[in-house]
Amino acid sequence: MNLTAKDKDTVRTFWAKISTNAEDIGTDALSRLLVVYPQTKTYFSHWKDLSPGSAPVKKHGATVMAGVADAVAKIDDLRAGLLSLSELHAFTLRVDPANFKVLSHNILVVLATSFPNDFTPEVHVAMDKFLSAVALALSEKYR
Amino acid sequence: MVKWSDFERAAIQDIFSKINYDVVGCAALSRCLIVYPWTQRYFGSFGNLYNAAAITSNPKVAAHGKVIMAGLEKAVKNMDDIKTTYKDLSVLHSEKLQVDPDNFNLLADCLTIVVAGQMGAAFTPEVHGAFQKFLAVVVASLRKQYH
Numbered sequence: 001m002n003l004t005a006k007d008k009d010t011v012r013t014f015w016a017k018i019s020t021n022a023e024d025i026g027t028d029a030l031s032r033l034l035v036v037y038p039q040t041k042t043y044f045s046h047w048k049d050l051s052p053g054s055a056p057v058k059k060h061g062a063t064v065m066a067g068v069a070d071a072v073a074k075i076d077d078l079r080a081g082l083l084s085l086s087e088l089h090a091f092t093l094r095v096d097p098a099n100f101k102v103l104s105h106n107i108l109v110v111l112a113t114s115f116p117n118d119f120t121p122e123v124h125v126a127m128d129k130f131l132s133a134v135a136l137a138l139s140e141k142y143r
Numbered sequence: 144m145v146k147w148s149d150f151e152r153a154a155i156q157d158i159f160s161k162i163n164y165d166v167v168g169c170a171a172l173s174r175c176l177i178v179y180p181w182t183q184r185y186f187g188s189f190g191n192l193y194n195a196a197a198i199t200s201n202p203k204v205a206a207h208g209k210v211i212m213a214g215l216e217k218a219v220k221n222m223d224d225i226k227t228t229y230k231d232l233s234v235l236h237s238e239k240l241q242v243d244p245d246n247f248n249l250l251a252d253c254l255t256i257v258v259a260g261q262m263g264a265a266f267t268p269e270v271h272g273a274f275q276k277f278l279a280v281v282v283a284s285l286r287k288q289y290h
Binding site: 030031032036037052055103105108109110112113114116120121122124125128 | 166173174177178189195198199252255256257259260261262263266268269271272276
């Protein structure tokens with residue numbers, strides 16, 4: 001399931017609209033991840049506060065969305081572009097890749113709540129494909 | 144038996160009292176057919192599903208959206224025994240319609256996104272969690288009679 005030229009255009013255009021809200025999107029998506037999928041809290045046992053919108057959640061939400069922004073910029077070659085991020089996730093963080101799908105879903109939910117008029121079905125499918133491609137690129141170095 | 148907290152029970156009843164069934168059913172099914180096009184395999188008799196515009200304006204999609212919402216309403220009214228409530232529906236999907244049950248999760252995700260879009264900020268992480276738990280029980284109940 002490859003990103004078509006149309007998918008990439010849709011993603012870039014939509015991202016341009018929403019990128020100023022990236023940090024809030026990240027905070028909200030991560031907050032939801034920890035509440036709706038409590039098993040994900042196991043990756044953050046070193047944080048003092050796992051509640052929605054807490055300081056570590058905000059900081060990390062911003063980090064995650066910076067990665068997504070990077071992926072948008074490198075959308076023409078995600079495998080190469082996200083290589084070092086893949087190494088980080090594979091060797092250091094060792095996040096089970098199933099969680100990429102779950103976080104992607106939460107990002108889409110936040111996009112729906114925050115941009116109900118812009119997050120049309122066409123944008124939805126392009127973003128879903130894009131986030132799946134990002135997840136795949138992040139899984140590259142796992143084994 | 145599924146245990147529902149007071150918050151979860153209230154949240155589910157609240158969501159279903161607020162959402163517009165006609166809009167949500169059609170929008171969720173449309174999104175499913177657009178975002179996961181392989182799901183169109185079950186709707187060969189629906190006519191024009193060639194592109195997003197055709198799908199969202201297709202009257203059979205809208206009508207079927209209502210059927211889905213009516214089914215969900217049964218679960219909302221019988222939250223303490225969705226499994227039994229859905230026994231016949233499960234047999235229908237498995238034996239007559241022959242739907243791959245993995246598709247239920249795809250439609251559930253689209254429902255979550257459409258309801259999120261309708262409710263905006265009111266769809267807090269906690270409400271979101273309750274809704275997904277409800278849909279997970281619905282999906283599990285629909286899977287129950289598959290052999």
